[in-house]
Amino acid sequence: DxxxxxxxxxxxxxxxxxxxxxxHSTISGTDYxxxxxxxxxxxxxxxxxxxxxxxxxxxxxxxxxxxRKSSTLILHRATLRDAAVYYCILRDHRDDKIIFGKGTRxxxxx
Amino acid sequence: xxxxxxxxxxxVTQMGQExxxxxxxxxxxxxxxxxxxxxxxxxxxxxxxxxxxxxEKSEIFxxxxxxxxxxxxxxxxxxxxxxxxxxxxxxxxxxxxxxGTDTQYFGPGTRLTVL
Numbered sequence: 001d002x003x004x005x006x007x008x009x010x011x012x013x014x015x016x017x018x019x020x021x022x023x024h025s026t027i028s029g030t031d032y033x034x035x036x037x038x039x040x041x042x043x044x045x046x047x048x049x050x051x052x053x054x055x056x057x058x059x060x061x062x063x064x065x066x067x068r069k070s071s072t073l074i075l076h077r078a079t080l081r082d083a084a085v086y087y088c089i090l091r092d093h094r095d096d097k098i099i100f101g102k103g104t105r106x107x108x109x110x
Numbered sequence: 111x112x113x114x115x116x117x118x119x120x121x122v123t124q125m126g127q128e129x130x131x132x133x134x135x136x137x138x139x140x141x142x143x144x145x146x147x148x149x150x151x152x153x154x155x156x157x158x159x160x161x162x163x164x165x166e167k168s169e170i171f172x173x174x175x176x177x178x179x180x181x182x183x184x185x186x187x188x189x190x191x192x193x194x195x196x197x198x199x200x201x202x203x204x205x206x207x208x209x210g211t212d213t214q215y216f217g218p219g220t221r222l223t224v225l
Contacts, residue, residue, distance in 0.1 A: 032210040
């Protein structure tokens with residue numbers, strides 16, 4: 001599986017935007033970029049995914065670099081509830097399973 | 111909003127005992143998964159299941175593990191003879207479709223403690 005690299009942890013202030021980076025320099029043409037998050041003591045939760053174009057949904061935005069070797073998850077206005085581990089994951093279009101890395105632990109400061 | 115449910119939330123067992131972890135996936139989903147997370151470690155894939163058979167399993171999913179969809183709503187994970195190292199959170203997930211574009215919905219997990 002192609003690997004992703006994320007910072008171990010980040011901090012942000014409540015009500016400010018958060019940009020979570022992810023590097024995936026060995027991404028292949030058939031890999032989708034997925035983001036999941038895991039709130040404390042809960043199961044993982046889908047956030048967003050994309051292939052080449054930037055994507056928006058009610059939870060977040062995903063900005064994908066033109067060469068697809070990096071991406072950024074954007075939380076437009078962080079709340080305390082957004083404190084979680086955020087996982088950037090590559091999934092081949094044929095791949096059912098999700099391979100989780102260590103992710104980025106996001107701390108939100110009130 | 112539909113959700114995946116799991117029971118029990120916490121299971122304590124003695125080493126060598128059999129345990130069955132239960133999951134009710136989202137009703138129109140066809141693909142089912144089990145993952146586990148040992149305390150402080152990554153979430154690890156165990157097995158995927160579709161059309162009443164295993165479609166993929168990891169190295170962790172050895173002969174001690176089995177999965178079953180005994181009826182139209184439940185999906186179970188059985189550990190035949192538990193070991194201390196089986197202590198972990200076990201997450202069930204389901205999805206409507208498969209492949210890299212699908213969204214997997216995870217349950218809240220069952221915490222298994224093997225003594």
